[in-house]
Amino acid sequence: MADIRNPNQNDDDFLYHLLYLPRGIARLEKLGTPVKISKNTVLNTMGEIPDYCYLVRSGRMLCYEISYAGDQRVYNIMEPGSMFLEECLLFDKPCPIEFRALEDCELVRIEKCDLKRAFKSDIDIVMDVCESLSTKFLSAMEHLRLGPRQSAGWRICKMLLITARHYGEEQPDGSIVMSSRFSQQMFADILGMNRVTVTRKLKEFRDDGLFEIRDGIMFFPDLSKLEEYMTTMESE
Secondary structure, rough: EEEEEOOOOOOOHHHHOOOOOOOOOOHOOOOOEEEOOOOOOOOOOOOOOOOOOEEEEEEOOEEEOOOOOOOOOEEEOOOOOOHHHHHHHHHOOOOEEEOOOOOEEEEEEEHHHHHHHHHHHOHHHHHHHHHHHHHHHHHHHHHHOOOOOOOOHHHHHHHHHHHHHEEEEEEOOOOOOOOOOHHHEEEEEEOOHHHHHHHHHHHHHHHHHEEEEEEOOEOOOOOHHHHHEEEHHHHH
């Protein structure tokens, strides 16, 4: 079965909640120390300047904050091949958000002095870090651009497409089976929506035959139908 994730074909996806460096982190990995962390480990303290920045080798890190009302606000999921906390580390800025492991993760921890030393000798590493920073900026702009313009149904549909592309495994008949579980609450947190709204829309999509749930795993019979459905909502 093939992994259908293709950053070049779907290059808008990495600007929409799921962050990674399209050209990879091979150069950056040599600067740091491999570390393993367990699921639900929080790596930093909100409001403090971090001691390290990190690369994600495997697993996924959640970028989020807890509001004064106690709600969790999710900004991004740091995918394998992504970098985080570099902006706060380099410029001694307190980090306004936290990073928590969604699953067991293998990371690379990089110290500030090692990163700055590499800047002096390798322009490609400078460009890698610039790409990481620009990706986050463009992702934030995309959130603001799409938020007021698109309906809740469109945004949920877009999220389903992204998760299918990134976490789906293509079957011989062309259908897609998710390799990871996403709860309705996770979708609601990522999209900044009420869970009731997400649940209602997902039920509509299931009733329309756009996806199924098998043993708790999403199954997409024909991803092109989901794309057509989203296009229809754009014209509404």
